[in-house]
Amino acid sequence: MPTDRHATEATEFELRFSLTQGSFQIATDLAAAARAIALFGPSGSGKTSILEAIAGLRTPQQGRIAIDRRVLFDTETRTSVPVRDRHVGYVPQDVLLFPHLNVRKNITYAQGRRQGRQDVDVPDLDELLGLTSLMDRRVAGLSGGERQRVALARALYSGPDVLLLDEPLAAVDLARRRLVLDALIAIRDRLRIPLVYVTHSPDEARAIADYAIVLDEGKVVAAGPPADVLP
Amino acid sequence: MHSEVLTIALFTTAAALAATVVMLPPGIALAWLLARYRFRGKAVVETLASLPLVMPPVATGLLLLWLVGRRGPVGRLLEPLGIEIVFTPAAVVLAMAIMGLPLLVRTARAGFEQVTRRYEQMAETLGARPWRVFRTVTLPLASRNILAGALLGFTRALGEFGATIVVAGSIPGRTRTLAVGIYTYTETGQDARAAALLVVSVALAFASVLVANRLAHVD
Numbered sequence: 001m002p003t004d005r006h007a008t009e010a011t012e013f014e015l016r017f018s019l020t021q022g023s024f025q026i027a028t029d030l031a032a033a034a035r036a037i038a039l040f041g042p043s044g045s046g047k048t049s050i051l052e053a054i055a056g057l058r059t060p061q062q063g064r065i066a067i068d069r070r071v072l073f074d075t076e077t078r079t080s081v082p083v084r085d086r087h088v089g090y091v092p093q094d095v096l097l098f099p100h101l102n103v104r105k106n107i108t109y110a111q112g113r114r115q116g117r118q119d120v121d122v123p124d125l126d127e128l129l130g131l132t133s134l135m136d137r138r139v140a141g142l143s144g145g146e147r148q149r150v151a152l153a154r155a156l157y158s159g160p161d162v163l164l165l166d167e168p169l170a171a172v173d174l175a176r177r178r179l180v181l182d183a184l185i186a187i188r189d190r191l192r193i194p195l196v197y198v199t200h201s202p203d204e205a206r207a208i209a210d211y212a213i214v215l216d217e218g219k220v221v222a223a224g225p226p227a228d229v230l231p
Numbered sequence: 232m233h234s235e236v237l238t239i240a241l242f243t244t245a246a247a248l249a250a251t252v253v254m255l256p257p258g259i260a261l262a263w264l265l266a267r268y269r270f271r272g273k274a275v276v277e278t279l280a281s282l283p284l285v286m287p288p289v290a291t292g293l294l295l296l297w298l299v300g301r302r303g304p305v306g307r308l309l310e311p312l313g314i315e316i317v318f319t320p321a322a323v324v325l326a327m328a329i330m331g332l333p334l335l336v337r338t339a340r341a342g343f344e345q346v347t348r349r350y351e352q353m354a355e356t357l358g359a360r361p362w363r364v365f366r367t368v369t370l371p372l373a374s375r376n377i378l379a380g381a382l383l384g385f386t387r388a389l390g391e392f393g394a395t396i397v398v399a400g401s402i403p404g405r406t407r408t409l410a411v412g413i414y415t416y417t418e419t420g421q422d423a424r425a426a427a428l429l430v431v432s433v434a435l436a437f438a439s440v441l442v443a444n445r446l447a448h449v450d
Contacts, residue, residue: 057352083355090356096349100371109367110357158357 011194017063026218036195038209045215047198056083089155093166097139110158144171202230243408247388250327258335266343284333288393322399331384342376382443
């Protein structure tokens with residue numbers, strides 16, 4: 001496979017923060033250079049909370065979050081970039097497509113904000129994610145895999161600096177998992193958008209990530225190359 | 232249909248429609264505020280917004296009469312501008328709007344409470360500013376309830392009597408509404424006219440409630 005010089009460029013992630021949710025505490029103290037980070041661990045280990053902290057939907061009590069030296073949150077300098085200016089493409093596990101908009105309007109919701117690292121056009125997304133035949137459908141009738149691809153397209157259309165994916169294959173039937181996974185790898189390598197990928201499958205983590213963080217009950221129990229740290 | 236009956240039916244419908252238009256902006260704003268925010272004095276605002284539902288309508292009318300009357304705190308401000316409200320069609324619309332507002336606020340508020348905060352957060356991650364989030368996500372997702380609330384408010388406005396008769400009176404061709412007309416005709420022994428207005432009232436109310444219920448229950 002021909003390697004683009006940029007395709008091998010890694011993004012610097014700085015995730016050093018602590019966040020308390022009720023009796024549950026999450027603490028990370030990591031800096032890593034990666035094209036895709038897998039957050040791996042059992043349910044309730046704090047994976048989703050980390051994504052939400054990066055997206056700005058949860059506010060850590062203290063610490064610092066930066067991606068490619070762009071500081072999104074820092075208690076020391078009292079920085080907290082508003083959610084709308086963080087340039088993250090967040091795809092939650094339940095995807096949350098806007099139920100009152102059709103597929104096309106969902107995808108193009110982020111109009112007028114495409115100054116991210118990549119100009120992504122709807123035709124590009126069509127090709128990448130095979131959405132052409134879905135464009136005018138209502139979201140209510142979509143299958144799990146279709147919803148996932150539409151949510152990905154919507155996140156990409158905003159031209160994000162990073163994609164935050166929460167169990168993106170969980171709702172996709174087995175036959176189509178390879179398809180979505182290939183699309184994600186294409187996003188990582190062709191569009192060069194770094195990924196933070198939540199999963200509890202070591203196989204998925206190995207397939208997509210070049211850095212893995214293993215979490216248990218809110219604590220980082222291991223971090224490093226997937227081959228070294230994943231079971 | 233007797234032309235006077237027709238005039239009253241049309242005037243009442245038009246006034247109720249105008250009242251609905253008048254109550255929508257403050258009603259939506261209040262419903263959203265109550266659904267989404269905690270603030271000092273919220274209980275007081277909540278109570279005030281429901282007061283017209285439980286107070287005798289005649290008392291609400293008297294309060295309005297005092298407020299917008301020539302020497303009232305609002306009326307005094309309007310007089311230099313040449314605006315007079317008491318015993319005019321504007322008084323009818325005002326009375327109807329005040330009486331319908333609580334129903335709109337309650338129904339719309341339930342709608343806003345049902346809108347998952349997370350849809351709004353998704354819109355934020357996609358770069359939308361607060362006003363755009365409200366316009367393109369919150370409002371459309373609550374629209375069925377808002378519409379149902381507006382229809383309930385409209386229905387309440389159609390049947391308004393107590394506040395209207397105090398603040399607007401029963402001037403034929405000017406402020407006489409269905410409810411006030413029925414009362415006036417019955418009092419003066421014009422039973423046939425009262426009966427005609429009764430039929431119109433029942434038909435209008437029936438149709439509005441039917442539509443409102445459909446909007447509220449169909450998913």
